[in-house]
Amino acid sequence: MQERIALSVRDNRRTAVPSCHGAGKSKVGAGLCLWFGIAFPGCKIATTAPSFRQVKNIIWANMRQMHERALMPLGGELFTTRWEMDPEWYAFGFTTKDPDAVSGIHAPEIFILLDEAAGILNPIWKAIEGLTSSAFPRVLSIGNPTDPTGGFKKECDDLAATNPEALIRISAFDTPNLQAGKIVIPGLTTQEWVEERKRDWGEESPLYVAKVLGEFPDQADDALIRMSWAEKAKVAEFDDSGERVLAVDVARFGRNRTVAYLREGRRYRRHLRKMGLDTVQVANLVWELIEDLEPDRVVIDDSGVGGGVTDQIRDKIRSAGRGPEIDAFNGQNQANDPDKYSNRRTEGYWTLRGDFREGLVDIEDGDESDDVISQLTSIRYRTRNLGRQEVLQIETKDEMERRGMPSPDDADAIMMSRAPAQQSKVVRLAWGS
Known part of the structure; x- marks a missing residue:
């Protein structure tokens, strides 16, 4: 699945990954940021998430770890939420509360990563639409499909209709540990976690549908809280x-x-x-x-x-x-x-x-x-x-x-x-x- 995500970002302008919890989606997103940065000199990379905690502690924490452990030096200066090769060649992180941060980006090659995409506000999705006119734009939206009404759902629906190969759904039952029936990759979703969620949430719970099955929940009209x-x-x-x-x-x-x-x-x-x-x-x-x-x-x-x-x-x-x-x-x-x-x-x-x-x-x-x-x-x-x-x-x-x-x-x-x-x-x- 991670390989499919990487190849889709290489080959398609837009890629969407509605995924279960613990499938390694943020890890591959961080790796793609580093790949894009060294593959396209002069490019610009923007990463965002609903909160600054998510920006700093998920995508950028993974980027720092992978940058430090790279077998070949990747270069540039890596800060908390910025990776700079030179003043016009960089990656940065911002929250969705600041749509102006992304609207002014200009470069021949642009990569936008939207982590926890179900929580991304509509102004960000609109701002991103104006960036896809560059020669080589790439947009990767990943996250648990928790909100059946927002921009992430629309992105997934659009890709399902126009370019289904760029829509990559990941269920917990697709992940290595559940496929093998044992822990083969520590840190990814386990059978024990799925059983706990089944017991604690119930299979009808919208959160079970989103975080275990990797699907957008179809909430009933009589649901108390959306x-x-x-x-x-x-x-x-x-x-x-x-x-x-x-x-x-x-x-x-x-x-x-x-x-x-x-x-x-x-x-x-x-x-x-x-x-x-x-x-x-x-x-x-x-x-x-x-x-x-x-x-x-x-x-x-x-x-x-x-x-x-x-x-x-x-x-x-x-x-x-x-x-x-x-x-x-x-x-x-x-x-x-x-x-x-x-x-x-x-x-x-x-x-x-x-x-x-x-x-x-x-x-x-x-x-x-x-x-x-x-x-x-x-x-x-x-x-x-x-x-x-x-x-x-x-x-x-x-x-x-x-x-x-x-x-x-x-x-x-x-x-x-x-x-x-x-x-x-x-x-x-x-x-x-």
Whole structure:
């Protein structure tokens, strides 16, 4: 597959690689940047990704490693995100937040590499269209096909219709370790990783379709959160100002996990995710987080076994003589707006959905974000008749399990941290009181 990518870049103006996770696509992209730079003196190379972290730590980290280990010196000066042979012969990295960085490039030979292409903003795709008039332009877009609505999907569709040889799809089941049934190349996708994703995400999850099968997910019309919204949340950057809410989704033994997220304004960060804890252990861990993070409010899943955790935290607050507000959250309770939502859980999720749609969510980019994105994009909603009116209804955990989906522990914790407070259920014991 890597050889096919390299030969396609040699022979075609545009190449697109929708790929699973861990297929070595960024490695071959970095190698092609180095090849292009030494094969065409006077050329210009631009690499981009949705965030600067991705630009620096993926493509350019691979380029630096390959440049240092090359059997023949490749020359030039290699900096963090710039490789310069002379002032008019260079490669550089930039983020998609700066489309002007690419629009002014002029050279007979130009190579554009778009890594994590599903997160590339439309202004970049438009700017690249103006660069393909040079004598030898090459554009390589690679990444997990997570967004079925963006420019990467359009690029893949265009190539499928006009030049299918330049569209190279890679499934996890195409990779060497899965083909051989054992690890033959360390670092690439493994059978164990695929089985874990199947268990944790479910085969119907849009993220499983994208990151395991290497295909664009066809999200249902009733999906709560769109993949395109989730991708934007991974690269959004908000400061930590605003209300500080710690939310805990409680699980007791079994496969489900106890999960805790801290929301600081628009920022959501996970601080706890463990399996197999009893309520005493959960309460102790939550109290440690409360003392360490000092949130303004703590929301605890109070249904089922979570009620025991709520009671123990309240006892600890009374003993300490101080603490945050405690919101005992029961998703089946009446919503603040019962004319619109069937219950409090639906109201919380619909509020979170609005934030995702408007780009007002900042979740940490990395492996842990995959869990919550898989859960959020797998949840469905519907309308429900209550007497003479229709209200919104989020599907229950039992309904998700019947579809083969795992329990949305991370998603529920994030939702609870954003759900409007139910004032009548709040015990107010402020810090310092």
